[in-house]
Amino acid sequence: MINNSVFIYSEEQLTYKFNDDHPFNHIRLQLTKDLLQDMNALSSTQLLAPRIATDEEIGLIHDPGYIDAVKKCGHGGLSIGIANNYGLGTEDVPMFANMHEASALLVGGTLQAVEEVMEGRAAHALNLGGGLHHGFRGKASGFCIYNDSSIAIEYLRKVYGMRVLYIDTDAHHGDGVQWAFYEDPDVCTLSIHETGRYLFPGTGTVNEKGQGKGFGLSINVPVDAFSEDESLLEMYETAVWEVADFFKPDIIVTQNGADAHYYDPLTHLSASVRFFKEIPRIAHEIAHDYCDGKWVAVGGGGYDIWRVVPRAWSFIWLEMEEKLEEATGPLPTSWHKKWQPHAPVKLPEAWEDPSSLYPPIPRRDEINEKNHKTLEKALFHIRNERK
Ligand SMILES: [Zn+2]
Numbered sequence: 001m002i003n004n005s006v007f008i009y010s011e012e013q014l015t016y017k018f019n020d021d022h023p024f025n026h027i028r029l030q031l032t033k034d035l036l037q038d039m040n041a042l043s044s045t046q047l048l049a050p051r052i053a054t055d056e057e058i059g060l061i062h063d064p065g066y067i068d069a070v071k072k073c074g075h076g077g078l079s080i081g082i083a084n085n086y087g088l089g090t091e092d093v094p095m096f097a098n099m100h101e102a103s104a105l106l107v108g109g110t111l112q113a114v115e116e117v118m119e120g121r122a123a124h125a126l127n128l129g130g131g132l133h134h135g136f137r138g139k140a141s142g143f144c145i146y147n148d149s150s151i152a153i154e155y156l157r158k159v160y161g162m163r164v165l166y167i168d169t170d171a172h173h174g175d176g177v178q179w180a181f182y183e184d185p186d187v188c189t190l191s192i193h194e195t196g197r198y199l200f201p202g203t204g205t206v207n208e209k210g211q212g213k214g215f216g217l218s219i220n221v222p223v224d225a226f227s228e229d230e231s232l233l234e235m236y237e238t239a240v241w242e243v244a245d246f247f248k249p250d251i252i253v254t255q256n257g258a259d260a261h262y263y264d265p266l267t268h269l270s271a272s273v274r275f276f277k278e279i280p281r282i283a284h285e286i287a288h289d290y291c292d293g294k295w296v297a298v299g300g301g302g303y304d305i306w307r308v309v310p311r312a313w314s315f316i317w318l319e320m321e322e323k324l325e326e327a328t329g330p331l332p333t334s335w336h337k338k339w340q341p342h343a344p345v346k347l348p349e350a351w352e353d354p355s356s357l358y359p360p361i362p363r364r365d366e367i368n369e370k371n372h373k374t375l376e377k378a379l380f381h382i383r384n385e386r387k
């Protein structure tokens with residue numbers, strides 16, 4: 001049985017960059033890759049440079065008119081008024097030079113991750129540059145231009161005939177992927193996120209369950225603001241096992257946004273890095289139990305790029321390599337030396353967060369109880385059908 005993993009990366013992925021003030025910053029890819037290399041957990045033979053996705057591949061999900069608009073925006077050929085119709089040139093998705101090429105490279109990376117796994121060259125593949133789950137068929141949204149996960153899932157269906165379970169643990173609802181496969185019986189989407197009551201994109205309620213032949217295969221677990229590790233893990237672990245057992249996927253695609261952390265400036269959840277250590281551990285078990293190991297993982301959100309994302313994303317790779325236990329104690333000093341001078345904050349000392357990460361949450365019991373009820377509603381149709 002193949003049991004190796006592949007890490008998709010090249011410096012060109014960092015060209016997906018809106019501007020210096022924008023919260024989305026792919027220097028986190030470099031920070032993560034360096035951290036793994038500094039602990040000797042990532043060798044050059046495991047690195048694979050991404051390719052650029054073709055228009056035909058991007059067209060598996062996106063409208064030709066939209067692809068054309070993205071191309072024109074990246075080369076100064078579209079007025080702001082027309083660009084805005086496509087969600088481009090906005091505060092969230094400003095125009096930048098060569099934006100089509102940069103976005104197509106992130107898509108190509110996720111497609112390559114799929115190919116490595118499906119062609120039997122790797123059991124697991126990681127493209128941290130991907131995970132742009134808010135991209136829609138004809139519209140950019142929430143920092144996302146092309147939806148690499150949706151494209152990769154459609155590719156898995158069309159080319160390889162796979163039944164795909166998509167698991168999204170970003171703090172925001174994985175709306176783009178959900179709507180792309182809302183009526184599809186071969187794709188199940190599970191999103192665990194902060195409730196959309198006060199957070200972008202506002203969707204992802206327990207009542208969004210899919211439609212037609214896809215009914216029951218969109219599963220949403222919207223948790224309350226200020227939810228902590230214990231409750232988040234209960235939601236994730238219960239949901240992911242029950243959904244996998246219900247759907248019986250051929251492959252899992254996990255989206256690993258790291259923005260549920262207490263430090264994240266854009267969301268209101270209170271996870272510590274412990275949550276991000278458990279997520280890939282359980283995903284890995286599911287991949288081997290149900291999918292003969294087939295697991296494609298992508299990145300996603302994560303806006304504390306210095307203190308949170310490098311550790312959270314390293315855990316995914318370390319888990320793929322069965323080296324997660326090495327992520328304890330102090331971080332490599334070489335990594336500190338290299339990056340502390342560039343960081344506006346003090347980099348974390350250790351793999352673990354301090355127990356005093358934040359003051360006690362006063363409504364803890366109430367929040368946990370509410371989440372528990374949400375989980376029951378989210379899984380009701382699955383549990384009911386299995387009786
Ligand atoms: Zn997010």
Ligand SMILES: [Zn+2]
Nearest residue numbers: 003123293320
């Ligand atoms: Zn494995």
